[in-house]
Amino acid sequence: MIDTAIDRLTAAYASAGIPPIRPPSTDMDALIAQVNATLHPLRLPQQLEMLWRRVDPTSLTVAPHPALTAPEIALSTWVSHRDDFPGMTPQLLFPVCYESHSFLFVELDSPGQAGGALLDWAFAGCAFTVVAANLAAYLDLMAAMIELGEVREHRVLGRVHYEFDPEGRWPEYQEALLARALPLPGLGDRVVLDEDVRLWPAHWLAADGVTAQDRYPQGATTTVGTLLLEAGDGAEASGTIQARVVSLVGSGDGARITVDDGTGTLDVWCPAPVCRFGPVIRRAFELDVRVRPYPSAPPELDDAHARIVRDAMEHDLGGAQEAVVETYRLAFETPAAAEATAIRPLD
Numbered sequence: 161m162i163d164t165a166i167d168r169l170t171a172a173y174a175s176a177g178i179p180p181i182r183p184p185s186t187d188m189d190a191l192i193a194q195v196n197a198t199l200h201p202l203r204l205p206q207q208l209e210m211l212w213r214r215v216d217p218t219s220l221t222v223a224p225h226p227a228l229t230a231p232e233i234a235l236s237t238w239v240s241h242r243d244d245f246p247g248m249t250p251q252l253l254f255p256v257c258y259e260s261h262s263f264l265f266v267e268l269d270s271p272g273q274a275g276g277a278l279l280d281w282a283f284a285g286c287a288f289t290v291v292a293a294n295l296a297a298y299l300d301l302m303a304a305m306i307e308l309g310e311v312r313e314h315r316v317l318g319r320v321h322y323e324f325d326p327e328g329r330w331p332e333y334q335e336a337l338l339a340r341a342l343p344l345p346g347l348g349d350r351v352v353l354d355e356d357v358r359l360w361p362a363h364w365l366a367a368d369g370v371t372a373q374d375r376y377p378q379g380a381t382t383t384v385g386t387l388l389l390e391a392g393d394g395a396e397a398s399g400t401i402q403a404r405v406v407s408l409v410g411s412g413d414g415a416r417i418t419v420d421d422g423t424g425t426l427d428v429w430c431p432a433p434v435c436r437f438g439p440v441i442r443r444a445f446e447l448d449v450r451v452r453p454y455p456s457a458p459p460e461l462d463d464a465h466a467r468i469v470r471d472a473m474e475h476d477l478g479g480a481q482e483a484v485v486e487t488y489r490l491a492f493e494t495p496a497a498a499e500a501t502a503i504r505p506l507d
Contacts, residue, residue, distance in 0.1 A: 161296035162207040166214055169299050172306040173222070178322055182219035188212050188231075195235050199254075202268040202367060205276040207295040208256060217256075222311060222322045223302060224330050226259030226280075233258070244412050247357045247436030250364040253279060253288070256295075266295065267346075270367045277344050281355070288353040291334050293341035301337055305330065357437055358505055370436070377402070377446045377504050385423030387498070391451040398450045401426070402506060407461060408441045409491040415439055416491045418458040419447065426451070427458035429496035430503060437505045448502040455497030459490040 170181050192212060196203050211217070217228035229237075237255045241248060249265070252275065257264035262282045267275035278292040292298040305311075305325060312326040324330075343349045346363045353361065358375070365375070382399035390397035403419035403426070410416070414431040417439050428449060430439055438445050464487040471479035 161294075162210045162299070163214075165296040165299040165303065166211065169220075169303040169306075172303040176222075176306050176311055176322075178222050178306070178311070180219070182216040183214065184212060184216050191231055195231065198235060198239065199268060202251065202270050204254070205266060205269050205274070205294075207276060208254075208266055211295055211299075222306065222324050224324060226257040226262040226264055228256060229258045244432060246368075246433055248284075249281065250360060250368060252364050252367045253281075264291070268367075270363065273346055273363050275346075277347060279353070284355070287355055290338065290344065290347060290351045290353075292338060293344055297337060297341065301330075301333060305333070368436070374502070375437070375504065377506055380446065383423040384419070384421045384426045387426065387449070387451045388424050388455060391453055391455045391497075394453045396450060396453055398448075400446060400448050402444065402446045404444045405439045405441050407458070408439060409461060409487070411492060413492075416459075416496060419445075425458055427456065427497040428500050429498070430500045434500055434503050436503075438503050444506040446504040446506055447500045449498045449500050451498040452495070456495075458497070459494060461487060461490055464490060 173179075173181055192204065192209050212231055216230075218230055220228050234255050237258065238251075241255075242251055249263075252268050252270060253265035254268050255263050256266045256278075263280065265279045265281065265288075267277045267279065269275045276294040277290055278295065278298055279288045279290050281288050292301070302324075310325050310327065310329060312323040314321040314323060338351070342351075346361060347353075350361070353359070357365075378400060380400050380402040382397075382401060384401055384403060387397045387399060387401070401419070401421055403421035405417050406420050406425070407418040408415055412432065414429060415435060417428050417430060419426050419428055419439075426449070428447065430447075464483050467483040468480050468487065471477070471483060
């Protein structure tokens with residue numbers, strides 16, 4: 161199927177006078193082996209391997225948004241999502257296309273579960289949406305669109321630019337083609353999947369190594385007030401609390417939060433690896449925490465933030481910049497009273 165689709169697309173490019181699709185310029189077998197070693201126990205679907213072996217993805221210059229990306233960039237993006245932003249995207253989704261903050265993912269193969277479906281996504285606030293059953297269907301539809309003349313030629317400063325789908329028919333054709341392919345393995349008839357990690361399909365969560373203990377509350381063993389009393393005597397205190405996030409500031413390394421359970425407030429550092437399910441401002445979570453001896457009160461981030469807003473509104477950019485630096489120092493250069501080792505959602 162994928163060979164036929166690539167042949168058809170190559171011929172469509174040639175018939176339309178579009179710059180030809182190029183073969184890969186690197187040792188693709190070695191690169192694919194490297195990618196699969198990094199993904200293990202997940203694996204690239206066979207159709208993507210075949211596409212990479214035959215085609216330089218960046219030579220597909222007349223195509224839907226987002227454009228196909230180079231294999232090396234796709235892998236580095238996947239690794240960044242896995243390591244730096246756990247819970248943002250499932251490890252099963254591999255970014256085969258990226259352009260202007262928009263992704264097209266292919267679902268990887270996992271032990272006992274074949275992947276291959278294509279889903280689009282555009283960062284926070286956007287659902288994962290299935291757009292094609294597999295790469296072969298996606299490329300075949302691209303070829304059909306070009307054959308039907310759904311390409312417009314533009315000349316700008318003596319250079320030719322080709323516009324794919326100038327009439328905006330691509331989404332309609334995609335939807336009709338996908339409807340005939342449903343249900344899909346692992347996804348069934350679901351086309352729109354919520355980005356909230358709590359609502360991901362079971363096989364996505366399993367591929368991320370998420371267990372029931374990671375996902376569901378285990379029950380509080382202590383309170384914030386009790387932990388503060390114990391640590392105030394000079395010994396590290398630990399336990400499981402259930403509390404609401406009342407302030408939050410984050411970075412790629414994690415989040416600095418203040419939580420309140422009605423018995424007190426606690427300043428907590430949440431490293432990125434434990435942030436799959438949160439934290440989220442104003443939502444309640446169950447946290448396993450370690451409180452350091454003689455814990456300090458939460459930093460006064462509200463005052464620094466208010467100064468940023470006030471100085472910016474008064475066009476005092478120097479003052480606003482100083483306030484930003486102070487906010488960063490308080491949030492990320494001072495030790496938190498506690499560190500979270502696990503975070504589980506309560507709502």
